[in-house]
Amino acid sequence: MIEKILVLEVVLPLLAAPVCVLVRHPRFCRLFSLGVIAACFAIAVALLVEVRGGGVISYQLGGWPPPLGIEYRVSTINAYLLALVTAMALVVFSFDSRGGPPRVPEQRRHLYYAVFLLCISGLLGIAITGDAFNIFVFLEISSLSSYILVSLGGHRRAVMSAFYYLVMGTIGGVFFMLGVGLLYQATGTLNLRDIAARLEPSLDDRGTVLALALLVVGISIKLAVFPLHHWLPNAYSFAPPKVSAFLAIFQTDLRRLLAYSSVAQIGYMTLGLSTANATGLAGGLVHLFNHAVMKGGLFLVVACLLYRVGSVHIDALAGIGRRMPLTSAALVIGGLSLIGVPGTVGFVSKWYLVSGVLERGWTAAAVLILLSSLLALVYVGKVVEVVYFRKPAETQPIDHVREAPLGMLAPAWVLAAAAVFFGLTTDWTYGVAREAAELLLAGGI
Amino acid sequence: MNLPEALVSSVGWGLWAYWLLIALMMVGLYIVIARDNLIKKVMGLNIFQAAAILFYVTMAKVEGGTRRLRHVRGGRGGGLRHGARLRPPPESGRSS
Numbered sequence: 001m002i003e004k005i006l007v008l009e010v011v012l013p014l015l016a017a018p019v020c021v022l023v024r025h026p027r028f029c030r031l032f033s034l035g036v037i038a039a040c041f042a043i044a045v046a047l048l049v050e051v052r053g054g055g056v057i058s059y060q061l062g063g064w065p066p067p068l069g070i071e072y073r074v075s076t077i078n079a080y081l082l083a084l085v086t087a088m089a090l091v092v093f094s095f096d097s098r099g100g101p102p103r104v105p106e107q108r109r110h111l112y113y114a115v116f117l118l119c120i121s122g123l124l125g126i127a128i129t130g131d132a133f134n135i136f137v138f139l140e141i142s143s144l145s146s147y148i149l150v151s152l153g154g155h156r157r158a159v160m161s162a163f164y165y166l167v168m169g170t171i172g173g174v175f176f177m178l179g180v181g182l183l184y185q186a187t188g189t190l191n192l193r194d195i196a197a198r199l200e201p202s203l204d205d206r207g208t209v210l211a212l213a214l215l216v217v218g219i220s221i222k223l224a225v226f227p228l229h230h231w232l233p234n235a236y237s238f239a240p241p242k243v244s245a246f247l248a249i250f251q252t253d254l255r256r257l258l259a260y261s262s263v264a265q266i267g268y269m270t271l272g273l274s275t276a277n278a279t280g281l282a283g284g285l286v287h288l289f290n291h292a293v294m295k296g297g298l299f300l301v302v303a304c305l306l307y308r309v310g311s312v313h314i315d316a317l318a319g320i321g322r323r324m325p326l327t328s329a330a331l332v333i334g335g336l337s338l339i340g341v342p343g344t345v346g347f348v349s350k351w352y353l354v355s356g357v358l359e360r361g362w363t364a365a366a367v368l369i370l371l372s373s374l375l376a377l378v379y380v381g382k383v384v385e386v387v388y389f390r391k392p393a394e395t396q397p398i399d400h401v402r403e404a405p406l407g408m409l410a411p412a413w414v415l416a417a418a419a420v421f422f423g424l425t426t427d428w429t430y431g432v433a434r435e436a437a438e439l440l441l442a443g444g445i
Numbered sequence: 446m447n448l449p450e451a452l453v454s455s456v457g458w459g460l461w462a463y464w465l466l467i468a469l470m471m472v473g474l475y476i477v478i479a480r481d482n483l484i485k486k487v488m489g490l491n492i493f494q495a496a497a498i499l500f501y502v503t504m505a506k507v508e509g510g511t512r513r514l515r516h517v518r519g520g521r522g523g524g525l526r527h528g529a530r531l532r533p534p535p536e537s538g539r540s541s
Binding site for chain 1: 474477483486490493494497500501504
């Protein structure tokens, strides 16, 4: 039974997208997409409950057995990612309650929902599939729809950044595809588990080394841009965490500041993965979740500010804490979490990352993580200082500014509350991530 | 021995197709990076992508390009399984 449901996780949003295009009614599309995403979230949670404790669910598409057919395979790690993607999609989606996404004209809004659903089905497909080439296919589905989502920003510059995103994304995608091709040459199979079993990690085989190099480069290019499609394209993709944390200090636009900070956070995750021990790997995975929660919350706060103030330039936000106390409080919680203050999610993941790095004996890297947190303190402190303590400029009166509408505020606060909640209880975040990390290291994909 | 001959003897005739593809791919990538004209960038991107697709096509034509699959009864799920010799020694590697 659960195997049949598993395939719906990808098929539902994939089929719902054309339905949105055909129906064209914005309100219907919104509710319909919300329903589909909620269903996907329910399935992901059911899968996570099912596989917790080391279970594996496998589904063969079209009844073709693995070496030739495509296999969907869910263990703890996949279920964790599925739940993460669907949960974030659900919160972000419910954010649009005030008549849909701003800046997308009414008559084209159904297309926005269709593209959003396609993007989600691509991301879910990447997480769920057990076939290397299938990953590439879903990567392209999610990338192509992300390019469109970026270009919907409404600004002239949004179109340009969508174009550069497309160029980078395509180069990354082609590298990934070449890597998969070389792996296929070396092993004669595209099934991930078979590849893992057949591949001899030897530096003498030039084809394998080249394949892995291409995969690393391709995925790195994609990583820097894929989770945060709206702002990151403008940020430096390859700056190391400390550098980008440093660059964030000099940013005056809140969105760009957060984007640079994201590059630093992605650096933490990669560092966690590269430790290749259970603590560090789990730290990296848990940071994936924690970062989604806190940065998602912060971007929603930015959207609230943008809606009411009309600008998120740091000077325009002076004294806004008095006019929008709830929004600003959420901003502070998210900021504290970015720094890694105990009691927030940021602390949990940084704790395990530092432990994992120290377990490995990389003292310098541990020091860098802490230094980078100090830099976060500087740029978060700058924002908090402006929002609460600086007097509004004479030229930009803020008397007309009111608190953001409930439909926008509630999702932002859900994420802010989650940032505190998961900072205190770690069973469902670190617990699951640890289990997934141990499974991964034991070779059980 | 001049350079082309050295290349031929070290990589074998069969792999010339790959060298061509690498050249094509680099041409595409160069256009993407070096041209400011957005249309030209897209054209370069297309060349780059086409080279990658041709790489997949070439695999089937180059001798020894892929490992062989063999039909085995009673394999996992009763279906196809890979041949026992997944890593043939270098001399026999090009003899499919």
